[in-house]
Amino acid sequence: MSTVEEALAVLAEGDGYGKVLAGGQSLGPMMNLRLVRPDFVVDIGGVRSLTEVTSDSGIIRIGASVTHSAIEDGVIPGPTGVFLSEVAHGIAYRAIRNRGTLGGSLVHADPAADWLSVLMVLDASVVVADQDGETSIKVKDFVVGPFTTGLGDKSLVSRIEFKKLTGKAKWSYLKSSRKPGEFADAISVCLRDESEGIFRITAGAMEITPKMVDCNLWESNEEKIESLISHRKGYQKGLHYTLLQRSIHEAEN
Amino acid sequence: MSNHNISLDVNGCEVEASVEARQSLADFLRENLGLTGTHLGCEHGICGACTVFINGVPARSCIARAVSCEGDEIKTIEGFVDDPWMEVIREKFSSEHALQCGFCTPGMLVTAYDITKRIPDADEARIRLELAGNLCRCTGYKGIVNAIKGVLKDQKDVS
Numbered sequence A: 001m002s003t004v005e006e007a008l009a010v011l012a013e014g015d016g017y018g019k020v021l022a023g024g025q026s027l028g029p030m031m032n033l034r035l036v037r038p039d040f041v042v043d044i045g046g047v048r049s050l051t052e053v054t055s056d057s058g059i060i061r062i063g064a065s066v067t068h069s070a071i072e073d074g075v076i077p078g079p080t081g082v083f084l085s086e087v088a089h090g091i092a093y094r095a096i097r098n099r100g101t102l103g104g105s106l107v108h109a110d111p112a113a114d115w116l117s118v119l120m121v122l123d124a125s126v127v128v129a130d131q132d133g134e135t136s137i138k139v140k141d142f143v144v145g146p147f148t149t150g151l152g153d154k155s156l157v158s159r160i161e162f163k164k165l166t167g168k169a170k171w172s173y174l175k176s177s178r179k180p181g182e183f184a185d186a187i188s189v190c191l192r193d194e195s196e197g198i199f200r201i202t203a204g205a206m207e208i209t210p211k212m213v214d215c216n217l218w219e220s221n222e223e224k225i226e227s228l229i230s231h232r233k234g235y236q237k238g239l240h241y242t243l244l245q246r247s248i249h250e251a252e253n
Numbered sequence B: 001m002s003n004h005n006i007s008l009d010v011n012g013c014e015v016e017a018s019v020e021a022r023q024s025l026a027d028f029l030r031e032n033l034g035l036t037g038t039h040l041g042c043e044h045g046i047c048g049a050c051t052v053f054i055n056g057v058p059a060r061s062c063i064a065r066a067v068s069c070e071g072d073e074i075k076t077i078e079g080f081v082d083d084p085w086m087e088v089i090r091e092k093f094s095s096e097h098a099l100q101c102g103f104c105t106p107g108m109l110v111t112a113y114d115i116t117k118r119i120p121d122a123d124e125a126r127i128r129l130e131l132a133g134n135l136c137r138c139t140g141y142k143g144i145v146n147a148i149k150g151v152l153k154d155q156k157d158v159s
Helices: A004-013 A027-032 A068-072 A078-089 A102-108 A114-121 A221-229 A234-252 B025-032 B084-095 B105-118 B124-130 B142-158
Strands: A018-021 A040-043 A053-056 A059-063 A125-130 A133-138 A143-145 A156-163 A170-176 A186-193 A198-204 A211-214 B003-010 B013-020 B051-054 B057-060 B073-075
Touching: A004 A018, A004 A040, A004 A125, A004 A156, A068 A078, A068 A102, A078 A114, A078 A170, A102 A114, A102 A156, A114 A170, A114 A186, A114 A198, A170 A234, A186 A234, A198 A221, A198 A234, A211 A221, A221 A234, B013 B025, B025 B051, B051 B105, B057 B105, B084 B105, B084 B142, B105 B124, B105 B142, B124 B142
Parallel strands: A018 A040, B003 B073
Antiparallel strands: A053 A059, A059 A156, A125 A133, A125 A156, A170 A186, A186 A198, A198 A211, B003 B013, B051 B057, B051 B073
């Protein structure tokens, strides 16, 4: 498979339940553990066009097959790239990051995935391709539940797009896990850019789709945080609470 | 399950084979090519025992499919036998007691190779962070960390 068109054709004509294979760092383990048993797999590893990063008129477009390690190493330009590089560095382990892709992570939609919460706070969109063309959907609408997206059987994600951050942007990305590299027990991402009127906070790793609030709409930190984690209980709630408080504080300074 | 013909470079040798789509790269290396230096621990990407180089960077062979590696360059622990830099790392692993049973060791050595080449100024905290994806049940990691620290220190002293 060397083009998106070829991949879409195989997906469309395939017999039975097909899955797209990008980096294989989520689908690979799931197949090994027999958690998913597709009838056929479409390997898009050879599709070069999905690894491009471009930026123009204030929008950054990242090909779905860009790896976490490429992002960690600075393939995305500007202040946004610095933010995303920090996030990428904390994903799993370098061996995973060398193969795992942004698009793959998004389609897998693990509630504890780093990119999910971050792409939401960036108000990113995902561009979905099928044989009829391309459609752009906001990430927060694309991800409908844990491990569930609105991606159709004959479609694939071709890129992720969002507005560039300005030099005035401040962010805080925090995650809590027992040891580095594990899936998080709690994630908190806060983004603040006063020149653009942006002040958002996302709580992730809550076993449901990450939740985001526009902080401009709330008075106190307590209210903002409670709106995100009211459904959590006990020590888990405490963990989220601490991280969210810290995030808001870090993004203010 | 249908077979696919693949052609790839393993440790500098051109290899051609017919494999099932479901076969992992690790199983292909171990069973088809007899390269049993690559070990299987968890078979879902967490433990690091299966770590090899794919196109010059560390990757998990347990979750890679052999068919996905068409045209790729694979380097297993066996492929590092004559590598002078790996020789340095191996000596330190030996002198710093970085192995006991040896099960995690091939994965540790491959990861150590990447760390020492990519992050020459890594301190202990960074070394431990980068090693987080390689689990060891025997050593408690101290010897492994010390070995890598030793390699980096010696390199600094030389330059």
